[in-house]
Amino acid sequence: MPKLAIKGSGPSIWKALILLIIGTGSFFANPVSSRAALEVATLHPMVTDLAREVGGKHVIVFPLMNPGEDIHNFRPSSTDMAKARSADILLASGKGLELYLPRLRQTLGGSTHVIEAGNAVRSVKLSAKDALFACCPEHAAGSIDPHWWHSISGMKRAATYVAREFGKIDPSNKEAFAYNAKNWGKQLDKLETWAKREISKIPRSKRYLVTAHAAFGYFCREFGFRSIPIAGPSEGNVSSKYLAIAIGEIRKNSVPVAFPEVNANPRALDSIIKTVGIRRGKALIADGSASSASTYRAFMEHNIKVIVSGLTGAP
Template identity: 40%
Template sequence: MFRVFFATILLGLFPLQAGELKVAVLHPLLGDIARQVGGGSVEVVDLIGPNGDPHHFEPKPDDLKKAEGATIYLVAGMGLEGYLPKLKAIIANKAVLVEVGSTLPALEGACDHEGHDHDHEHETDPHWWHSIDLFRRATGIVSGSLADAAPEHAEEFRKNAEAYRKKLDELERWTRREISKIPRDSRHLATAHAAFNYFCKDFGFTAHPVQGLSREQMPDPKELAALVTTLKKEKVLAIFPEKESNPKILQTLTNDTGIRLGEPLIADGTGVKSYDEMVRHNVTAIVKGLGR
């Protein structure tokens, strides 16, 4: 019944009219790329919305109705979206599903989501968007996908992608300048969950996540005690909560260690209008918490 209903909705997908390209995105930051690259030639439908959780979102009938006529579905990939096999079966050959992260170099990780019908394990850490370099590469992947779907706009997409990559170049330079304000021995990033490993790898931080790759992976007392020992040994200055997470466990940690609570970070691109806004917010908070 579930699948038949979804399939019925999408059977009405219609061919592109001249100058039109409808793109459905299942991650808010992919919506930003699609708008930057697509410009006025692309209609972007964000199925998750500004405050949705990419880890747990599953498209409902009303969501897919909004995506009617979409030629491309953009997803983050790397195992983030456990519903992909179901979605692929639903859209069949009516649209192209692009896993943007599938060809990007991944970091290892482990994540077991429980309590959903899409229980799965991440063999890789799916939070690739915290690497500005990988986000820059993703821009090229999205540009190529849009060009394949609407060849008449290929040159426009190429130019837009090139311009956006230059903005990301500047964002990366700004990030490095800001991070230079943090002494090297203070570059320890303690966060609510393991969302910032790509950022840490690119910018020379040691990651200390309290939880796993999802916000449901809570440490047991032994793991928590080991983390407290590590934080004290490394003289970590601040622990950063996330805007999307309950900070209670972090508040407990700060009480137990005397480490201050930093400003909340944005892990999954929710609640911001752009990738640039997310990165600048996070970097500013980290430098404020760890800088000289």
């Protein structure tokens, strides 16, 4: 083979050429892996935890909503919109919870992938009767309960789904996402076993959950409860018709306790408690957002302990 003679070059030009070819090939094969991690902006504290568990070290998570904020009244600010635009992924809870999401999608254009974690979960639909007690008028009109995170099996499905979606956007880490989701799924299995064992202490005929608003549909479906929400659409707007129905159900079923909610005004519930003469339990976390329980595990453990102690009378 004839020598390639370039005056004054030597072997360094060949090395540089080879490195250039390899680098270019790598870039086109895996364009995303040239970045350190996927940037994921999240719209709900529970999906923030989900993103961290599934993404692991391959994601950087930017929560746009912090634990303790009101999920029904949250609207992204211009700073939030800028963060969302610069992220690779916007991870929403979905099922119509984020009423501003269609508008936000339009603003983002195609630059950010939008994933709705709740798409993986079979919906609880509100019947015409239950819609009276939905969390707010917009969600009552939509007839789908958006509070899917109350279902542990739902969260497991969401983890698998989100892992698959992350993997489409970052194929080089597809297996890592799947592994993380499976691992977290095993931890959620243990949480589910513990939850079912605790709840089995409550007789099935006594499983009535009296709460401020209709946020526990998925929990009730999963653990064999019937929901009796008290408040109507919003504070100060509790209809006497709603109250009468709720009081009737509580008396008919001899429900012993009602549960207020963290971050909610307990006025309507307290008046029911006083009228019917039942106990006031500890506060539940209804909307998945509490500064005292920022992880999914902490949130579920809190609620289950409160419900079991409230309905069994145990301390």
